[in-house]
Amino acid sequence: MAELNIEKGSSRKSAYDLRDPNAHAVERHTLAVVVDNEAGVLARVIGLFSGRGYNIESLTVAEIDHNGHTSRMTIVTTGTPAIIDQIKAQLGRIVPVHEVHDLTVEGASVERELALFKVSGKGNDRVEALRLADIFRASVVDSTLHNFTFEITGSPEKIDAFAELMRPLGLSEMARTGVAALSRG
Amino acid sequence: MTQPMTGAQMVVQALKDQGVDVVFGYPGGAVLPIYDEIFQQNDIRHILVRHEQAAVHAAEGYARSTGKVGCALVTSGPGATNAVTGLTDALMDSIPIVVLSGQVPTFMIGNDAFQEADTVGITRPCTKHNWLVKDTAALPGILHEAFHVARSGRPGPVLVDIPKDVQFASAIYTPREAARTDRYNPRVKGDIEQIRRLARAMTEARRPIIYSGGGVINSGPRASQLLRELARETGFPLTSTLMGLGAYPASGDAWLGMLGMHGTYEANLAMHGCDLMINIGARFDDRITGRVQDFSPQSVKAHIDIDPSSINKVIHVEIPIIGDVANVLEDLLAVWRAEEGSRTQREAVKGWWAQIEEWREVRCLDYDTSPRVIKPQHAVARLEALTKGHDRYICTEVGQHQMWAAQYLGFEDPNRWMTSGGLGTMGYGQPAAMGVQVAHPDALVINVAGEASWLMNMQEMGTMVQYRLPVKQFILNNERLGMVRQWQELLHGERYSQSWSEALPDFVKLAEAFGAKGIKCSDPADLDDAIREMIDHDGPVIFDCLVEKHENCFPMIPSGEPHNKMLLANAETQGQITAPGAVLV
Numbered sequence: 182m183a184e185l186n187i188e189k190g191s192s193r194k195s196a197y198d199l200r201d202p203n204a205h206a207v208e209r210h211t212l213a214v215v216v217d218n219e220a221g222v223l224a225r226v227i228g229l230f231s232g233r234g235y236n237i238e239s240l241t242v243a244e245i246d247h248n249g250h251t252s253r254m255t256i257v258t259t260g261t262p263a264i265i266d267q268i269k270a271q272l273g274r275i276v277p278v279h280e281v282h283d284l285t286v287e288g289a290s291v292e293r294e295l296a297l298f299k300v301s302g303k304g305n306d307r308v309e310a311l312r313l314a315d316i317f318r319a320s321v322v323d324s325t326l327h328n329f330t331f332e333i334t335g336s337p338e339k340i341d342a343f344a345e346l347m348r349p350l351g352l353s354e355m356a357r358t359g360v361a362a363l364s365r366g
Numbered sequence: 367m368t369q370p371m372t373g374a375q376m377v378v379q380a381l382k383d384q385g386v387d388v389v390f391g392y393p394g395g396a397v398l399p400i401y402d403e404i405f406q407q408n409d410i411r412h413i414l415v416r417h418e419q420a421a422v423h424a425a426e427g428y429a430r431s432t433g434k435v436g437c438a439l440v441t442s443g444p445g446a447t448n449a450v451t452g453l454t455d456a457l458m459d460s461i462p463i464v465v466l467s468g469q470v471p472t473f474m475i476g477n478d479a480f481q482e483a484d485t486v487g488i489t490r491p492c493t494k495h496n497w498l499v500k501d502t503a504a505l506p507g508i509l510h511e512a513f514h515v516a517r518s519g520r521p522g523p524v525l526v527d528i529p530k531d532v533q534f535a536s537a538i539y540t541p542r543e544a545a546r547t548d549r550y551n552p553r554v555k556g557d558i559e560q561i562r563r564l565a566r567a568m569t570e571a572r573r574p575i576i577y578s579g580g581g582v583i584n585s586g587p588r589a590s591q592l593l594r595e596l597a598r599e600t601g602f603p604l605t606s607t608l609m610g611l612g613a614y615p616a617s618g619d620a621w622l623g624m625l626g627m628h629g630t631y632e633a634n635l636a637m638h639g640c641d642l643m644i645n646i647g648a649r650f651d652d653r654i655t656g657r658v659q660d661f662s663p664q665s666v667k668a669h670i671d672i673d674p675s676s677i678n679k680v681i682h683v684e685i686p687i688i689g690d691v692a693n694v695l696e697d698l699l700a701v702w703r704a705e706e707g708s709r710t711q712r713e714a715v716k717g718w719w720a721q722i723e724e725w726r727e728v729r730c731l732d733y734d735t736s737p738r739v740i741k742p743q744h745a746v747a748r749l750e751a752l753t754k755g756h757d758r759y760i761c762t763e764v765g766q767h768q769m770w771a772a773q774y775l776g777f778e779d780p781n782r783w784m785t786s787g788g789l790g791t792m793g794y795g796q797p798a799a800m801g802v803q804v805a806h807p808d809a810l811v812i813n814v815a816g817e818a819s820w821l822m823n824m825q826e827m828g829t830m831v832q833y834r835l836p837v838k839q840f841i842l843n844n845e846r847l848g849m850v851r852q853w854q855e856l857l858h859g860e861r862y863s864q865s866w867s868e869a870l871p872d873f874v875k876l877a878e879a880f881g882a883k884g885i886k887c888s889d890p891a892d893l894d895d896a897i898r899e900m901i902d903h904d905g906p907v908i909f910d911c912l913v914e915k916h917e918n919c920f921p922m923i924p925s926g927e928p929h930n931k932m933l934l935a936n937a938e939t940q941g942q943i944t945a946p947g948a949v950l951v
């Protein structure tokens with residue numbers, strides 16, 4: 182958890198800082214939001230975050246019920262506890278939003294992300310990349326004489342760790358899906 | 367009934383089914399089919415404004431003064447973009463309106479077609495919800511849902527964007543009863559446990575205050591009735607925000623006057639020193655709280671609000687109650703009446719009232735009159751005296767005159783006061799007054815204005831003359847952007863940058879040019895007769911009241927200061943606002 186970076190006494194400098202006089206610690210929360218799958222719904226949610234100055238670390242969305250026309254968004258956001266509460270209340274005001282769940286406080290949950298990595302290495306680096314991929318249970322989904330494309334699923338932290346290891350071995354491109362999450366049990 | 371209808375016919379039918387009797391609008395290519403249907407019927411009256419912004423403000427005035435949903439109709443592109451200020455205004459002040467806009471045909475959307483604008487994109491952040499209708503069969507359901515969303519929960523503006531081909535095509539109409547409204551149903555009933563906690567806190571409080579707001583008006587006349595009962599039965603003092611004026615009568619025993627930046631000394635000090643604050647339908651706006659860290663430091667706070675996002679947004683409260691004001695007050699009164707302590711509470715708060723009476727003796731709204739020049743406060747006080755007892759509705763523009771109107775007019779009933787609070791939109795008052803007069807043709811409707819604000823929508827004089835809307839424009843003409851000038855005096859070393867009104871029109875001649883009556887008054891001795899002449903005239907009037915040019919509006923809590931740091935009239939004001947406060951607005 183990072184500390185909010187507001188210097189002492191700065192809270193009188195702008196109306197924005199007035200919101201957060203005590204500089205509470207910033208928390209990271211994963212929200213699951215069930216919405217009607219209709220035109221503009223993603224824009225509404227994103228517009229809420231940008232318009233009110235909230236953070237989005239990751240956002241994924243896809244239809245989950247074709248007949249019921251509902252989609253599920255998984256949003257990873259950061260903010261003080263008060264801001265997180267505001268975000269949930271503001272999301273709840275959007276007409277096509279049906280449910281807002283804070284997976285971070287509603288008990289245990291699983292978070293997964295999928296990523297594709299292109300690694301272009303030579304000689305020993307190629308071997309090392311394959312060996313590490315095996316340890317991380319990443320699979321090779323494409324290979325040429327010059328590079329491998331790995332697919333890896335896991336927590337965002339696991340993917341970060343894999344990326345760090347691949348970097349010196351010739352990591353040239355990476356695509357990540359963002360987090361999908363469900364509560365346990 | 368199962369005959370197909372065109373989209374344009376559906377629009378008119380849905381408006382009728384929703385009880386709309388008047389639409390404020392302006393035609394253009396993308397709404398011609400709808401205008402064609404309007405032409406062929408007599409149930410819905412159309413008022414042709416002179417600018418789409420005015421159509422939306424008129425719908426707001428209509429809505430606020432009747433408690434019904436207001437309706438406006440505009441064309442695509444510039445018609446829709448002109449509506450944006452009105453939509454934002456209605457969003458900030460929780461006013462239920464439905465705006466219908468025309469759009470280029472569906473097959474041309476995205477081509478930069480003539481008068482195409484991304485209306486749903488532009489208006490997404492300034493509406494409660496909006497819809498782009500792509501299929502005529504979906505149109506009636508969307509229209510019914512639009513009215514439902516506008517009026518339910520925390521009211522607000524919605525927009526339905528209707529492409530021209532959707533207006534021409536035919537489908538089967540969905541009647542109001544069959545339309546889907548289930549996906550938006552905010553909760554109205556408060557949690558009884560929290561209500562019990564509040565009732566208990568009320569029996570223990572020694573320095574309580576009721577802080578009521580626009581939500582009481584939004585909730586309807588029953589809420590105002592219950593608020594009065596609550597004040598009477600508890601004996602607690604009561605103050606209100608700008609938006610809530612009239613919910614509790616200004617002549618009532620509990621009344622402390624408005625609170626906030628330009629509120630009364632007694633109301634603000636009572637808010638600062640209370641031990642229990644009961645917020646009923648107000649939103650802790652920054653005009654109220656001042657510096658939040660110092661806001662009412664010793665009190666337990668309860669907050670009744672229908673919008674969960676209003677609760678704990680600015681001020682942390684100990685007793686949150688999510689629900690509709692009327693609904694919650696009903697339960698609260700029932701619980702309170704059963705509480706043991708309720709019978710002795712009136713006695714227990716006597717000491718608090720004695721303290722409040724002491725604050726009252728400061729007489730913070732006193733002002734010096736002058737035999738030579740009309741003081742703006744005096745003009746409003748005379749307007750109050752001479753219009754009291756009339757079936758009266760007041761609108762305002764934005765600035766000093768707005769605050770003086772709030773301070774020196776007394777409101778006895780809800781829905782009688784229309785002002786732009788949250789957005790502070792200059793140019794709001796004149797069209798809003800027009801909408802009020804359309805809804806109440808026989809009432810005395812007055813727009814208390816500053817000359818600068820008034821000019822922003824002055825074209826609407828034409829509308830008022832055309833439809834014989836006898837609105838009185840009471841202009842406090844200080845030849846200054848007075849509120850801006852006041853801030854420059856207090857914050858920017860009296861450097862009056864661009865804050866005067868140069869090359870003003872001759873308002874009497876202007877009135878006459880429109881076919882209205884003009885009255886000019888500059889001598890305090892003539893004021894009463896001139897106001898009477900205005901009231902008695904059966905038609906629209908522009909009253910040019912020349913007032914003191916450099917009068918300041920007091921009391922004033924400087925930005926960034928707590929409630930107990932208030933400036934009163936005649937106070938030494940130089941250097942009172944600190945540099946950090948100057949950053950705030």
Ligand SMILES: Cc1cc2nc3c(=O)[nH]c(=O)nc-3n(C[C@H](O)[C@H](O)[C@H](O)COP(=O)(O)OP(=O)(O)OC[C@H]3O[C@@H](n4cnc5c(N)ncnc54)[C@H](O)[C@@H]3O)c2cc1C
Nearest residue numbers: 579580581584607608609626627628649672691787788790
């Ligand atoms: C130049 C200028 C100066 C100003 N100075 C002052 C000042 O000195 N004092 C002042 O008070 N204001 C002042 N204002 C106005 C101020 O900016 C705000 O608009 C106002 O204070 C907000 O009023 P409110 O809190 O009653 O909220 P509103 O904006 O009326 O909001 C209503 C609240 O009630 C809730 N609500 C709605 N319907 C219901 C329901 N059915 N049941 C329960 N809750 C409901 C809403 O969710 C919302 O939280 C000034 C404005 C201008 C332009």
Ligand SMILES: Cc1ncc(C[n+]2csc(CCOP(=O)(O)OP(=O)(O)O)c2C)c(N)n1
Nearest residue numbers: 765766767790792816817818819847848849
């Ligand atoms: C559309 C718009 N533009 C600018 C402002 C900023 N503003 C607030 S009050 C004011 C001056 C209003 O002058 P006037 O209407 O003459 O009223 P007075 O304050 O003199 O009574 C201005 C420019 C605003 N509120 N709205």
